[in-house]
Amino acid sequence: MEYLLKIISKPDNVPIVLMLLLTVFYTWFATKKGLKNDRMGSSEEATMADKVQVWPYLVKVEFLAALLVMAILTVWSIGLNAPLEEPANPALTPNPSKAPWYFLGLQEILVYFDPWIAGVVVPTLIILGLCAIPYIDINPKGNGYYTFKERKFAILTFHFGFLVMWVSLIVLGTFFRGPGWNLFFPWEYWDTHRVVALTNIDFTELFFGVPTRLVDDSLNPLAMAIGAATILLWYSLAVGFYLWKRKTEIIQKLGPVRYSVTAFLFMTMMALPIKVILRLALNIKYILVTPWFNI
Amino acid sequence: MFEKRKQVPIEARNYSTYYFVFSGLLFLGTMWAVVDEVATRRPWKEQQKEYFQLATTRIQERIDQAAADFDSASYIDLRSQLQVAQDSMKGERYRSVQAAYNHILEQLVEANREYQFAKSRGDEAYYFYKRSLHEGKEDLKEKRKLEENEAEMTTHQTVVRQLEGSRDSLLAILNEYRQNVRKVQTQITDLRKSIEKWETKLNRVSSSPIEIKQVMMLDYDRNPFNDPKARVDRCQTCHLAWNEETMEDAQQPYKKHPLPELLAKHNPELYGCTPCHRGQGAALTAGMAHGDEDHHWENPLLKGVDVYASCNECHENQSVLDATPAFTKAKRLMIESGCHGCHEIKGYTDLPKIGPELNRIGYKTNPQWVFRWARNPKDYNPHTRMPNFKFRMIRQKPSLRI
Numbered sequence: 197m198e199y200l201l202k203i204i205s206k207p208d209n210v211p212i213v214l215m216l217l218l219t220v221f222y223t224w225f226a227t228k229k230g231l232k233n234d235r236m237g238s239s240e241e242a243t244m245a246d247k248v249q250v251w252p253y254l255v256k257v258e259f260l261a262a263l264l265v266m267a268i269l270t271v272w273s274i275g276l277n278a279p280l281e282e283p284a285n286p287a288l289t290p291n292p293s294k295a296p297w298y299f300l301g302l303q304e305i306l307v308y309f310d311p312w313i314a315g316v317v318v319p320t321l322i323i324l325g326l327c328a329i330p331y332i333d334i335n336p337k338g339n340g341y342y343t344f345k346e347r348k349f350a351i352l353t354f355h356f357g358f359l360v361m362w363v364s365l366i367v368l369g370t371f372f373r374g375p376g377w378n379l380f381f382p383w384e385y386w387d388t389h390r391v392v393a394l395t396n397i398d399f400t401e402l403f404f405g406v407p408t409r410l411v412d413d414s415l416n417p418l419a420m421a422i423g424a425a426t427i428l429l430w431y432s433l434a435v436g437f438y439l440w441k442r443k444t445e446i447i448q449k450l451g452p453v454r455y456s457v458t459a460f461l462f463m464t465m466m467a468l469p470i471k472v473i474l475r476l477a478l479n480i481k482y483i484l485v486t487p488w489f490n491i
Numbered sequence: 492m493f494e495k496r497k498q499v500p501i502e503a504r505n506y507s508t509y510y511f512v513f514s515g516l517l518f519l520g521t522m523w524a525v526v527d528e529v530a531t532r533r534p535w536k537e538q539q540k541e542y543f544q545l546a547t548t549r550i551q552e553r554i555d556q557a558a559a560d561f562d563s564a565s566y567i568d569l570r571s572q573l574q575v576a577q578d579s580m581k582g583e584r585y586r587s588v589q590a591a592y593n594h595i596l597e598q599l600v601e602a603n604r605e606y607q608f609a610k611s612r613g614d615e616a617y618y619f620y621k622r623s624l625h626e627g628k629e630d631l632k633e634k635r636k637l638e639e640n641e642a643e644m645t646t647h648q649t650v651v652r653q654l655e656g657s658r659d660s661l662l663a664i665l666n667e668y669r670q671n672v673r674k675v676q677t678q679i680t681d682l683r684k685s686i687e688k689w690e691t692k693l694n695r696v697s698s699s700p701i702e703i704k705q706v707m708m709l710d711y712d713r714n715p716f717n718d719p720k721a722r723v724d725r726c727q728t729c730h731l732a733w734n735e736e737t738m739e740d741a742q743q744p745y746k747k748h749p750l751p752e753l754l755a756k757h758n759p760e761l762y763g764c765t766p767c768h769r770g771q772g773a774a775l776t777a778g779m780a781h782g783d784e785d786h787h788w789e790n791p792l793l794k795g796v797d798v799y800a801s802c803n804e805c806h807e808n809q810s811v812l813d814a815t816p817a818f819t820k821a822k823r824l825m826i827e828s829g830c831h832g833c834h835e836i837k838g839y840t841d842l843p844k845i846g847p848e849l850n851r852i853g854y855k856t857n858p859q860w861v862f863r864w865a866r867n868p869k870d871y872n873p874h875t876r877m878p879n880f881k882f883r884m885i886r887q888k889p890s891l892r893i
Contacts, residue, residue, distance in 0.1 A: 248501045256506060263513035270520035274527050282787040286715050 200382035203371055207276040212297050212370050219363055223355070229342035230351075239341035291375045291388060300369030301362050307377065308471050310490050318468070325461045332458045334449060357465055396481035399423060399474070408485045415485060423484030427491065430467060434459035535728045535775050539701050542731050542745050549737040550693045557685040569679050576671040585668050592661040599654045606647035613640035703775065704728045706763040724763030724772035726780065733759055744777070753814055767801050769793050789854075800853065807838040833877070846877060 204213060233239040248254075281290065295303040305314040337346040344351060372379055374386035398408040400419040408419045438455060441447050447455060471491075474480040482490045496504065530536070579585065616636040623630035680687075704727040710719030732738035733748040741747070748754055757767070765772040769790040770781050778784030782791025793801060799815040806812055810822040825831065831839035833846035852861070863870070866884075868877040 253501050260506060260509050260513055263510075263517050267513065267516040267520045270517070270524055274520075274524055280787065282789055 197383055199380075199385055200371060207279040208297070209370055210272075210276065212366060215363070216367065219359065223359070226342055227344065230344035233341060233343050234345040239343065241341035292373060292377050294369065294373070297366060297370060300373075301365035304365040304369045304373070305468070308468075308475050313489070313491070321461070321464060325465075328457060328461070332450075332454045334454070353462065353465075361465065361468065396475070396479045398485060399426065399480050399483040402478065402480060408482070415487060420484065420486060423482070423491070427484055431460070431463055434463050533775065534777075535703070536701050538729050538744065539699075539731065542729075543696055543699060545741065545745060546696045546732070546735065546737065547693065550689055550696060553737060554686060554689045554693065557689055561686065562682060566679065566682055569675055569682065573672065573675040573679065576668070576675055580668050580672065585665070588661055588664050592658065592665060595654055595658045595661065599651065599658060602647055602650045602654055606644055606651060609640050609643040609647060613637055613644065616640060702728075704731065706760060708761075708763055708766075711762075711766065722763065722765065722772060724765050725775055726764040726768075726770070726772060727759065728775060729777070729780075730764070750814070765790075766804065767793075768798055769801060803837075809838075828880075 203209060229240070233241075294300060302314065302319060305318055308314070309318070333350060335347060335350065337343065338350075371382070374380040374384075374390070375388040376390065376392070378390055378392050380386055380390075398419070400406040400416075400422045401408060404422055406416060406419045406422060408416055410416050434456075438447065438452075438459070450458070471480075471483070474483075484491045613636075616633045620630055620633035620637055623633060703725055706724040706727065708722045708724070711722040712720040714720045727733065729744040732741060732745045733754070734751070735747055738745050738747045748759075763772060764770075770792040771779055771785060771788045771790075774780040774785070776784075779788075780792075782788045796817045799817040800821075802812055802815055802818045806818070810819070810826060812818050825836070826839075830836065830849065833844055835844045835846070835848045835850075837850055856864075865880070866882060867879045868875045869879060
């Protein structure tokens with residue numbers, strides 16, 4: 197614990213601790229309000245007859261908030277010095293080398309995927325997916341008031357994507373990844389010389405006994421076929437779900453195009469933690485190995 | 492409180508308390524930032540003030556000392572001598588000589604002008620005469636004019652010579668009087684010399700601004716790509732007295748440097764301090780500058796005889812340095828032991844080596860480790876190629892720590 201406290205109290209990590217507290221607070225706040233509205237059957241906000249102008253009633257409060265934030269930032273910058281280290285030396289890089297804290301989630305994904313997937317495809321999909329939300333989310337409910345019941349899927353997906361896939365990976369990258377990007381538990385000392393057994397094995401070899409490479413070191417077409425089939429099977433779950441539920445009102449309203457975009461983004465997002473779990477629990481390296489990319 | 496507040500319509504809510512508290516916090520924070528910026532993070536300002544006070548006291552002591560040592564008897568005597576000499580310049584003889592001298596100067600100006608005019612007229616006549624020759628009809632009138640003017644020049648020249656002669660003799664008499672005064676004045680100045688030296692120093696100290704004293708060595712360092720890199724030294728912001736003789740017994744940071752003979756060759760105003768002493772030159776607080784507080788700084792201050800280790804940064808090709816016995820001893824030890832036979836050591840690189848470089852060995856290991864290693868290398872690493880030299884163990888009082 198002593199080591200964890202040391203890491204938490206580093207000036208670098210103050211924003212991460214603050215982010216954690218704020219995230220917990222706002223999640224709790226919104227959930228509480230939403231559940232309350234759901235219980236009452238009508239939203240508290242709708243009963244408020246008193247609507248006021250942005251200027252000056254909102255701007256006034258925002259100005260007060262700005263004052264408080266300025267005061268906090270001033271004291272913060274006086275109290276904590278910039279955590280500078282030794283002069284940069286290209287021949288002696290720090291270990292661990294960590295990305296800026298807000299990118300640690302992406303850096304964490306690098307452990308499980310090829311750089312071009314973790315560094316290019318995943319961020320692009322995140323940005324495009326966020327851009328697509330207004331077009332694929334046609335549920336008009338929840339505008340201007342808190343609710344949970346009326347937007348279960350949207351809220352849970354957001355919580356999964358943001359809290360689990362983004363915030364918790366930042367926490368993992370900050371507090372649990374030590375020298376050599378090895379996993380250290382809070383009670384463990386960050387030993388630079390720590391050795392971790394490298395026993396990763398490919399998916400096909402573990403479950404089907406099909407090695408990824410043949411004896412002449414060329415790729416095994418059978419392994420490739422099994423890997424590709426597994427991934428196709430994963431995405432076809434969404435197709436199956438469509439066929440099963442296509443008569444429901446929601447799917448009808450969504451239409452096949454919006455459904456397929458949503459389903460693709462959703463399945464891709466869910467595939468990410470599955471790979472993480474497979475790696476951490478079963479030491480699975482790749483599911484599909486091709487000459488061009490590995491998944 | 493909040494429940495009650497909720498009953499009030501938004502338009503009617505009063506935010507003055509929040510505004511007062513938040514802006515008060517921001518004001519206090521800003522004030523704190525100013526204090527922090529001006530005083531808390533700049534302890535050297537107070538140190539300089541303290542130093543200037545200390546220096547003023549000490550210099551004042553020297554002035555008092557010099558005043559006490561002052562030879563007032565000979566001063567009074569000299570003053571009276573000066574009075575006599577100055578009085579003699581007011582006497583009849585001096586004044587008449589001065590008047591005659593002035594008169595001759597006037598005459599000389601006039602005579603010189605006459606001579607110049609005659610020469611000028613002659614030059615004109617010479618031009619017209621030469622032109623007439625050139626045109627083939629000799630102008631005898633111009634030739635005569637030229638000769639007349641040349642004769643006139645000779646006459647005036649004689650007058651000028653005579654006047655100059657009497658001017659010089661008069662000046663000699665005048666100078667004799669002036670010399671007497673000047674001689675006594677010089678003696679008086681000599682008598683006051685030490686007092687004046689200290690007074691000048693006091694003036695300089697009392698008019699010194701509170702400022703960062705910085706030495707820039709434009710290409711002392713090299714970056715990892717071997718480009719020249721400037722080094723900034725601000726040590727003298729606190730260590731102001733490195734060259735101040737009154738501060739020989741002062742407390743640090745105001746102590747005078749103990750080895751002025753080394754500084755005579757390595758002027759701190761050009762080379763700064765960190766090339767020898769190491770430390771973080773750009774830092775302005777003691778802990779950061781010396782490296783005690785900044786654990787990320789790779790070159791903390793060298794203490795004691797260790798400081799001589801940095802001589803090797805520049806004097807790597809020398810094996811004997813008079814001023815630093817520790818350096819000389821270390822180099823001799825290294826050469827006698829033949830380390831350079833296998834290891835690459837700057838300045839001893841003629842032989843092809845099989846051992847790794849020993850540069851900066853002190854950064855990686857400590858003397859105890861080197862001792863243990865050299866006694867039997869295979870003890871520590873069975874795969875090493877370095878042989879056991881079978882050094883004999885002789886207990887000896889360590890005279891120098893290296």
